[in-house]
Amino acid sequence: MLNMAELIRAFHHDLRSVVGNIHAHIQYLLSDHAGPLTGAQRESLETAEFSLRRLALMTDNLAQSVREESLSLNHREPVDLEALAFSVVKAFQVSASHEGITLDFARSGEDPWVLGSELLLGRLADNLVSNALRYTPQGGRVCVTVRGEPEYVILEVRDTGIGIPPHEIPRVFARGHRTEAGREKSPEGIGIGLAISEEIASAHGARIEVESEVGKGSCFRVVFPA
Ligand SMILES: Nc1ncnc2c1ncn2[C@@H]1O[C@H](COP(=O)(O)OP(=O)(O)O)[C@@H](O)[C@H]1O
Numbered sequence: 001m002l003n004m005a006e007l008i009r010a011f012h013h014d015l016r017s018v019v020g021n022i023h024a025h026i027q028y029l030l031s032d033h034a035g036p037l038t039g040a041q042r043e044s045l046e047t048a049e050f051s052l053r054r055l056a057l058m059t060d061n062l063a064q065s066v067r068e069e070s071l072s073l074n075h076r077e078p079v080d081l082e083a084l085a086f087s088v089v090k091a092f093q094v095s096a097s098h099e100g101i102t103l104d105f106a107r108s109g110e111d112p113w114v115l116g117s118e119l120l121l122g123r124l125a126d127n128l129v130s131n132a133l134r135y136t137p138q139g140g141r142v143c144v145t146v147r148g149e150p151e152y153v154i155l156e157v158r159d160t161g162i163g164i165p166p167h168e169i170p171r172v173f174a175r176g177h178r179t180e181a182g183r184e185k186s187p188e189g190i191g192i193g194l195a196i197s198e199e200i201a202s203a204h205g206a207r208i209e210v211e212s213e214v215g216k217g218s219c220f221r222v223v224f225p226a
């Protein structure tokens with residue numbers, strides 16, 4: 001986690017200076033110092049400048065959340081896993097219904113409190129739910145369950161999606177590894193979500209268990225000590 005944070009900070013720094021350089025050139029052209037611009041040229045440069053601002057903002061936001069995360073790892077607080085998982089489910093509800101997937105939430109047992117970072121646990125839940133939706137075809141179902149047991153608190157994300165072959169299950173946690181069916185279903189993935197999720201789980205003393213059957217679906221279960 002920390003290595004990755006450092007990497008992102010360095011990347012942010014370098015990207016900022018490249019963005020600054022491109023911006024200076026755009027400003028120079030817009031000032032007409034390099035000769036007069038046609039209306040279409042000006043419009044196109046202004047659009048480029050606007051996109052560049054968005055890029056700068058996005059990288060600033062990324063660097064900011066990395067800063068907050070490394071802070072929040074040192075700062076543990078009681079987190080209500082039910083409220084957190086429910087808010088993630090709510091956030092995905094619209095895109096799930098667009099995809100024609102039923103997204104449910106259930107809670108059982110005792111109060112599911114976990115000691116840790118709300119920000120990181122939110123990312124963990126977010127990763128698992130977004131995977132379940134991404135790797136489930138239209139008409140499928142994703143169910144998020146939070147269970148408080150005497151010795152454990154469990155976050156479970158179950159889907160009726162494409163599944164993972166048995167020999168691939170340990171490998172999907174490796175950075176950059178994607179299954180063949182996963183690549184086919186969703187070409188835009190990059191294969192780091194589960195690696196990050198596993199780091200977040202282990203930073204909270206939790207383990208991730210996976211059950212899956214090809215063509216039937218998968219279940220990712222995060223088991224926290226209560
Ligand atoms: N719920 C799931 N159902 C089927 N395959 C999954 C599921 N979650 C993850 N995978 C597989 O594990 C791989 C790694 O997942 P992840 O690290 O989140 O990266 P990404 O989603 O960007 O590909 C995916 O590419 C996919 O092959």
Ligand SMILES: [Mg+2]
Pocket residue numbers: 127130131189191192193194
């Ligand atoms: Mg993913």
